[in-house]
Amino acid sequence: MRIICPICGDRDRREFYVKGAALARPEASATLEDWHDHVNLRDNPAGEIKELWYHEMGCSAWIEVCRSTVSHEIVSTRLASTADLGGKR
Amino acid sequence: MRFSGWRVLKEGLTGNKGWAPHWRDPEPQPEYDVVIIGGGGHGLATAYNLAKEHGITNVAVLEKGYLGGGNVGRNTTIVRANYYLPGNSEFYSHSLKQWEGLEEELNYNVMMSQRGQIMVYHNDGQRDAMVRRGNAIINQGDDAELLNREALRKLVPILNYDNARFPIMGGLLQRRAGTARHDAVAWGFARGADQRGVDLIQNCEVTGIDVENGKVRGVQTSRGVIRAKKVALAAAGRSGQVAAMAGLRLPIESHVLQAFVSEGIKPVLNHVVSFAEGHLYVSQSDKGGLVFGSYLDFYSSYAARGNLPMVEHTMETCVSMVPALAKAKVLRSWGGIMDMTPDGSPIIDHSGIEGLYLNCGWCYGGFKAIPGSGNAYAHLIATDRPHGAATKFKLDRFRSGQGLMDEEGTGAQHNLH
Ligand SMILES: Cc1cc2nc3c(=O)[nH]c(=O)nc-3n(C[C@H](O)[C@H](O)[C@H](O)COP(=O)(O)OP(=O)(O)OC[C@H]3O[C@@H](n4cnc5c(N)ncnc54)[C@H](O)[C@@H]3O)c2cc1C
Ligand SMILES: [Zn+2]
Numbered sequence: 001m002r003i004i005c006p007i008c009g010d011r012d013r014r015e016f017y018v019k020g021a022a023l024a025r026p027e028a029s030a031t032l033e034d035w036h037d038h039v040n041l042r043d044n045p046a047g048e049i050k051e052l053w054y055h056e057m058g059c060s061a062w063i064e065v066c067r068s069t070v071s072h073e074i075v076s077t078r079l080a081s082t083a084d085l086g087g088k089r
Numbered sequence: 090m091r092f093s094g095w096r097v098l099k100e101g102l103t104g105n106k107g108w109a110p111h112w113r114d115p116e117p118q119p120e121y122d123v124v125i126i127g128g129g130g131h132g133l134a135t136a137y138n139l140a141k142e143h144g145i146t147n148v149a150v151l152e153k154g155y156l157g158g159g160n161v162g163r164n165t166t167i168v169r170a171n172y173y174l175p176g177n178s179e180f181y182s183h184s185l186k187q188w189e190g191l192e193e194e195l196n197y198n199v200m201m202s203q204r205g206q207i208m209v210y211h212n213d214g215q216r217d218a219m220v221r222r223g224n225a226i227i228n229q230g231d232d233a234e235l236l237n238r239e240a241l242r243k244l245v246p247i248l249n250y251d252n253a254r255f256p257i258m259g260g261l262l263q264r265r266a267g268t269a270r271h272d273a274v275a276w277g278f279a280r281g282a283d284q285r286g287v288d289l290i291q292n293c294e295v296t297g298i299d300v301e302n303g304k305v306r307g308v309q310t311s312r313g314v315i316r317a318k319k320v321a322l323a324a325a326g327r328s329g330q331v332a333a334m335a336g337l338r339l340p341i342e343s344h345v346l347q348a349f350v351s352e353g354i355k356p357v358l359n360h361v362v363s364f365a366e367g368h369l370y371v372s373q374s375d376k377g378g379l380v381f382g383s384y385l386d387f388y389s390s391y392a393a394r395g396n397l398p399m400v401e402h403t404m405e406t407c408v409s410m411v412p413a414l415a416k417a418k419v420l421r422s423w424g425g426i427m428d429m430t431p432d433g434s435p436i437i438d439h440s441g442i443e444g445l446y447l448n449c450g451w452c453y454g455g456f457k458a459i460p461g462s463g464n465a466y467a468h469l470i471a472t473d474r475p476h477g478a479a480t481k482f483k484l485d486r487f488r489s490g491q492g493l494m495d496e497e498g499t500g501a502q503h504n505l506h
Contacts, residue, residue: 001396021342033488042503044330044339044343067388069392071392
């Protein structure tokens, strides 16, 4: 598997740490249900999923990767900072 | 049809013409008392227990492929009861006891081989952890022995005791642990369930779960609608997708785990050995092939195959810990889809929908669980109360944070197990 880093380009999977599903973070004051949903529950799709990958051995960017869980194909990537996952504070 | 030494001899002398199929191939009935989704080890053992222990025989197991084609036939066959935390500890203890009587119970040779499993430690911290784990296992009533380096060397001379970075200091041995023939476990439970009247329906994919007013009514399948008073999930790596058919979201991510087998060589390894370094584990099958594996690939996957970095890691660790194996050629490798929970421990519980039950989250350790899980899950389905050995496998522990069972102590988070 090769991941396309928006800054460095096409790189070996070994250069990355994978965090898992890319999910918008609830507000700090969100309910227990919302946090449970965020921390534990997953759609776990067989198909395209959005995930957070960290270019640990490259430019240190966090990247939102759209990837197929069935074929392992990388569909698209963008910087996580542009993916609006930070939530409100 | 019963198996016996006499029968094998007689068939051998008469051209093996008297064997009959081990189970029927029935058409699905319009309605059952219990429908089980998934014909893997857990589904089949549950059906067997429903019939045998609870007299519930109007049961169907629906399998989208063929019996035993999922993880039950893809694992590395390790059976043990050396878990540390309350909840897991009593459950796996219960399951190992069931394994010990399984062949007589099923009248089926599952090739249960209690050859002993050793968890190797490389430093003082790991040794302390092993002592503690060993005491917990003994408290639970199971066996554990701490071996120092010399005692371990006598038992397993082939290991690399002097690796510069990860020298081997000793190990924790459980003599009652070992391996079993995985396919035979599926076949044995399938045959036992079928003999007691359970319908095993293959090539029957569940595509929907019917729920009305909070109560389950039955399932939609590739072979038509089947009504059921109770529906029990046992879909392992596909649990999330099957649960979604009833509108449920589970605390589960599906990940790929790889396994490897070498060419057959003369006996070099009598035990199952697992290493604190690199998560590596190795055993030698009765055919002589070395069976080994290590970590998950660590990204979500429904492809029953992994990627090269984890192949590389596994080979590197294997050659570092057991250098003699460098000369053996790897013959086969494959992957299976694991239903990973945030704490790495399983769920056997009500779903919150009346008549719909959950059995999932077995992660990479659900083979050894099969007899115990069949027993416990059938108890829950039949009586609506948890079995005494599985009271802590609650779905709600993730919401409340109470009763999490994080054996590895890495934190109860999705990407950490
Ligand atoms: C490489 C590898 C090594 C492992 N090593 C060990 C080990 O050494 N020790 C150990 O204890 N555990 C081990 N495991 C884990 C163990 O194999 C699993 O936890 C366990 O087998 C899962 O339960 P099961 O047998 O019921 O699963 P499965 O055999 O996967 O059964 C689930 C069944 O559900 C069916 N299904 C799914 N969706 C549907 C649907 N919609 N309709 C109908 N049917 C459906 C599937 O086709 C499948 O047959 C390992 C796993 C792997 C992959
Ligand atoms: Zn980069």
